[in-house]
Amino acid sequence: MxxxxxxxxxxxxxxxxxxxxxxxxxxxxxxxxxxxxxxxxxxxxxxxxxxxxxxxxxxxxxxxxxxxxxxxxxxxxxxxxxxxxxxxxxxxxxxxxxxxxxxxxxxxxxxxxxxxxxxxxxxxxxxxxxxxxxxxxxxxxxxxxxxxxxxxxxxxxxxxxxxxxxxxxxxxxxxxxxxxxxxxxxxxxxxxxxxxxxxxxxxxxxxxxxxxxxxxxxxxxxxxxxxxxxxxxxGMVDGLGGSLAALGPIHPEKDNSSLESRLSMVVGTSTIYVASSRSARTIEGVWGPMPSALEGFYHNIVGQSAAGALIEHLLTSHPSYAKALNESKKNHKSIYSYLNTVLKNMAGDTQKLSLLTYDIHLLPYFAGNRCPRMDMSLKGMMTGLSLDQSIDSLALTYLACIQAIALEARHNIERLTQNGYCFSELRPCGGLAKNTLFVQEHVNITGIRAKMPQEPDCMLLAGALLSSVACGTYASLEEAIQAMSQQKETLYPDTSLAAYCDKKYRIYLELYEDQKKYNRMMSGEFRNRKGLT
Structure with missing residues (x-):
C-alpha cells in the first residue's frame, strides 16, 4: 500500500x-x-x-x-x-x-x-x-x-x-x-x-x-x-504555508543560496511577499516581524489585497471579455494564455511585448493599499483610456494591470531593502505563478530573477510539509523542505527594459501623489456631503 x-x-x-x-x-x-x-x-x-x-x-x-x-x-x-x-x-x-x-x-x-x-x-x-x-x-x-x-x-x-x-x-x-x-x-x-x-x-x-x-x-x-x-x-495561514513550499532546499553555508536572499512570492487572489531573517526587524508599512515555523527565523510580509481579483475585475468589466473568453475556449486555452498570445502577436518580431503599455498606466489601489502605505481609502487610477472596445484593448488593459501589480511589488520590495534585506531570487507560487507573463513582468520590473517551482501546484505542498513533520516522516521543517520543495528553470530580467521599467515605476509613484493632490482639492464641504472624511 x-x-x-x-x-x-x-x-x-x-x-x-x-x-x-x-x-x-x-x-x-x-x-x-x-x-x-x-x-x-x-x-x-x-x-x-x-x-x-x-x-x-x-x-x-x-x-x-x-x-x-x-x-x-x-x-x-x-x-x-x-x-x-x-x-x-x-x-x-x-x-x-x-x-x-x-x-x-x-x-x-x-x-x-x-x-x-x-x-x-x-x-x-x-x-x-x-x-x-x-x-x-x-x-x-x-x-x-x-x-x-x-x-x-x-x-x-x-x-x-x-x-x-x-x-x-x-x-x-x-x-x-x-x-x-x-x-x-x-x-x-x-x-x-x-x-x-x-x-x-x-x-x-x-x-x-x-x-x-x-x-x-x-x-x-x-x-x-x-x-x-x-x-x-x-494549521497555518495559506500565504505562509505557500511561502515555505516555494523556498527550496536551504543551505545556510552558501551565501548565494541562503534563506535570507530569497523572497517568497505567493500570488493568487491577493499577493504576499515573505522575507526571512535571523533578526526580528520592525519596519514601518510592513507586517511583522512574526516568528517563523523555521527555527531561529522571523518573517516580514508585504503585499496587495487584490491581484488576481483585480485582473479578473478589469477583464470581466471590459466590453470584449465575452468574445475573448469564447475565443480562448475555442483554442482550448485559459483566458490568460489566450491574452498572452494576443499580446505576442501585437508585439510581433520587432517590439518587446512589455513596451505595448508605453502610454497606459495603472495605479492598482482598487481595494486600497495594504503595504507599504497601509491606507485602505486609496482608489485605483488609469490613464490612456480610449473608445477602443477590441480584444487588443482588453489585452493591453490586462498587461497594464499585471505591470501595475509588479510595480506595487517593487515598491514593497524597496521598503524591505531599505531596511537591511538583500534579495537575489524571487520564489513564486500560487495560481498566478503559473502565468509566465505575470512572473516575467515581476522579474523585469523588480530586476530580480525568479526560480520557478518544479511542482506547478506547489501551494498544495504546504499542508504536506506540515504533516510530514507532525507524523515523523521528517525530523524538522528544514529537512522536509529539503526533500519536498524543488525548483526547475530560472527566469531572468530583460536588462534592455530597465530604463522603461524605471519610468513606469516613476509614473506609478506619481499617480499616488496625483490622487492625494486631487483629494486635497476636493476636501471640505464636497467630501463631507458624501459622508467622507
Whole structure:
C-alpha cells in the first residue's frame, strides 16, 4: 500500500485536497467550490460549508486515486479569516446572512475601527502598541464586532482562525499556534480596547508542525473514511504555508543560496511577499516581524489585497471579455494564455511585448493599499483610456494591470531593502505563478530573477510539509523542505527594459501623489456631503 500525505488548501473561492508523496510529488487532487458572499467591503463564508466541502473533497480524492493508500498525516493551510462560534460552539451567524459565520480576510467593514486603533496608539511604540491596523487585521475586526454588533459580541463564545477551526473540526481539540491571528496580540492591547475576553481566545498553544493530541477524531474519521487517530498537524495561514513550499532546499553555508536572499512570492487572489531573517526587524508599512515555523527565523510580509481579483475585475468589466473568453475556449486555452498570445502577436518580431503599455498606466489601489502605505481609502487610477472596445484593448488593459501589480511589488520590495534585506531570487507560487507573463513582468520590473517551482501546484505542498513533520516522516521543517520543495528553470530580467521599467515605476509613484493632490482639492464641504472624511 502506497503511503501519502493529505494536504488541504482552503482558498477564497475553493478548497483543494491533494495526496502528496514524501518527495513532494502530487499524486492526485480534488477541488470543491466554496460558498462566498462578497460585495463592496464585505466578505463572508460558512464554516459548515467549508467543513462539508472538506469531507466531500477527501472522499472523492481517495475514490479517484484508484489505488490503496495509507494517509500518514493531514496538514491544513487556509486564508486569514476568522470563524465565529456561539457558547455552544455552533456557528454564530452574521447579521442579514443566516448561513455565514466567517469574517473573510478581505472584509473591510472594520475600516473605522482600524482608524480608531491607530489614533489611540499613534504615540505608542514597542511592545505596548499594536502594528498599524488595516481592516483586514483581526484586531480591527474584533473591535468592529464589539462596537457595531454588541449583541453578536455577547453571544460569541469562541473566535478561531480558519485553519485552527479546521484542525478543531478534524480532531475535537481547540489549538492555537504563535502565528494564530486571534491570539497574537498582547493582553494589555486588548484591555485598552475593552475587548479582552480570554474565553474567545482559548485553546492549547502548540508550535507549528505539531501533531494535535489524539489525531483524527472518531466523528471525522467516520465522515471522511480515514482511520481514527490519523496524525493532524497544526494549521497555518495559506500565504505562509505557500511561502515555505516555494523556498527550496536551504543551505545556510552558501551565501548565494541562503534563506535570507530569497523572497517568497505567493500570488493568487491577493499577493504576499515573505522575507526571512535571523533578526526580528520592525519596519514601518510592513507586517511583522512574526516568528517563523523555521527555527531561529522571523518573517516580514508585504503585499496587495487584490491581484488576481483585480485582473479578473478589469477583464470581466471590459466590453470584449465575452468574445475573448469564447475565443480562448475555442483554442482550448485559459483566458490568460489566450491574452498572452494576443499580446505576442501585437508585439510581433520587432517590439518587446512589455513596451505595448508605453502610454497606459495603472495605479492598482482598487481595494486600497495594504503595504507599504497601509491606507485602505486609496482608489485605483488609469490613464490612456480610449473608445477602443477590441480584444487588443482588453489585452493591453490586462498587461497594464499585471505591470501595475509588479510595480506595487517593487515598491514593497524597496521598503524591505531599505531596511537591511538583500534579495537575489524571487520564489513564486500560487495560481498566478503559473502565468509566465505575470512572473516575467515581476522579474523585469523588480530586476530580480525568479526560480520557478518544479511542482506547478506547489501551494498544495504546504499542508504536506506540515504533516510530514507532525507524523515523523521528517525530523524538522528544514529537512522536509529539503526533500519536498524543488525548483526547475530560472527566469531572468530583460536588462534592455530597465530604463522603461524605471519610468513606469516613476509614473506609478506619481499617480499616488496625483490622487492625494486631487483629494486635497476636493476636501471640505464636497467630501463631507458624501459622508467622507
Amino acid at each position: 502506497r503511503e501519502a500525505l493529505l494536504s488541504i488548501d482552503v482558498g477564497t473561492a475553493s478548497l483543494r485536497a491533494a495526496l502528496v508523496n514524501t518527495k513532494g510529488k502530487i499524486l492526485a487532487k480534488n477541488i470543491q467550490k466554496l460558498k462566498l458572499w462578497q460585495t463592496s467591503g464585505i466578505m463572508e463564508q460558512s464554516s459548515d460549508d467549508i467543513y462539508g466541502c472538506l469531507v466531500n473533497s477527501i472522499r472523492k480524492l481517495i475514490e479517484q486515486y484508484h489505488q490503496p493508500v495509507s494517509i500518514k498525516g493531514i496538514g491544513i493551510d487556509a486564508t486569514a479569516s476568522q470563524v465565529l462560534l456561539n457558547h455552544d460552539l455552533e456557528p454564530l451567524h452574521l447579521p442579514g446572512n443566516p448561513e455565514a459565520n466567517i469574517l473573510g480576510w478581505m472584509d473591510h467593514r472594520s475600516q473605522p475601527q482600524s482608524l480608531i486603533i491607530n489614533k489611540q496608539f499613534e504615540s505608542g511604540s514597542g511592545r505596548n502598541a499594536p502594528a498599524k491596523q488595516i481592516p483586514e487585521m483581526c484586531l480591527s475586526k474584533m473591535l468592529w464586532l464589539k462596537q457595531e454588533q454588541p449583541e453578536l459580541w455577547s453571544q460569541c463564545g469562541l473566535i478561531l482562525d480558519l485553519y485552527d477551526f479546521i484542525t478543531w473540526k478534524l480532531t475535537g481539540v481547540i489549538t492555537r499556534t504563535p502565528c494564530s491571528k486571534v491570539t497574537c496580540e498582547p493582553k494589555e492591547i486588548l484591555k485598552a480596547l475593552n475587548i479582552n475576553n480570554p474565553e474567545l481566545r482559548r485553546g492549547e498553544l502548540l508550535s507549528p508542525c505539531s501533531p494535535v493530541p489524539g489525531g483524527l477524531s472518531n466523528a471525522s474519521a467516520e465522515a471522511t473514511g480515514l482511520p481514527a487517530g490519523t496524525t493532524v498537524a497544526t
